[in-house]
Amino acid sequence: MACSCYSVKFMSVSSNPNKPLTSSPLVTSKLSPSYSQIPFSSLNFNQNLSRTQLRKSKNAPNSFVVVSGIKAEPLKVMISGAPASGKGTQCELITKKYDLVHIAAGDLLRAEVAAGTENGRRAKEYMEKGQLVPDEIVVTMVKERLLQPDSQEKGWLLDGYPRSSSQATALKGFGFQPDIFILLEVPEEILVERVVGRRLDPVTGKIYHLKYSPPETEEIAARLTQRFDDTEEKVKLRLLTHNKNVEAVLSMYGDITVRVDGSLSKEDVFTQIDAALRNLLGQRQASVGSVAV
Secondary structure, eight states, rough: EEEEEEEOOOOOOOOOOOSSSSSSOSSSSESSSOOOOEGGOOOOOTEEEEEEEEEOOSSSSEEEEEEEEEOOOOOEEEEOOOOOSSHHHHHHHHHHHHHHEEEHHHHHHHHHHHHHHHHHHHHHHHHHHHHEEEEEEEHHHHHHHTTHHHHHHEEEEEEEEEOOOOHHHHHHHHHOOOEEEEEEOHHHHHHHHHHHOOOOOTTTTTETTTTBOOOOOOSHHHHOOOOOOOOOHHHHHHHHHHHHHHHHHHHHHHGEEEEEESOOOHHHHHHHHHHHHHHHHHHHHHHHHOOOO
């Protein structure tokens, strides 16, 4: 946490617990290390300035002296889930409510290859040979994304990464430690059913499920295709790999892991995740302290 002195204004409260409590900028004018008098009407408390010590001015009854402020760190979240666990949907919901920067290693990899960066060119060499991209390349991509200003300022949601203890160790070595590790748990038979029933509309790119989200018309149903690896045999192999990797990662994050029942509806799953994140923020606020006037 960082301490400093700021000029702030009290305004309306935002409903987003990971966003500033106001829609206006937090810092209207940074003060000198020594405290300064500020009219009460100009005071504005923002969540990112979690504790601000104020003292009434003897010379100006309607003014306060800003003594210090402590900026709360933004949320750092990791989420893991097996194929068809609903992780993508939950990432969208988390990002929407908490305004975190969503980071998925696969998306980073494809973006770097498309952009022709040094990391992208190195990764492409392995991909063209049908080989796995080495950890060192992917970890570097993730590290550089986590260091971007938006990730540092807003906090981040790391999606499906790390996938091994070596990747987790590398991230820790770079100084990246999550506040919470969310693990979506879904029984294998449900995961298999979700995967085997998935179908893709090659025209629109929309994903359907024969049972849970069937196509709207016979015309659409007739053109749906199935991914080559969306078979029961192959999904079970993918689940074995996932389970092995998760156990290795949990050895690093066991004390901050929150297990979520992912077999429920997406709304009920998010209710569990939301409760965990709000509890985390509540604990943080309690530890930092409240406004003292």
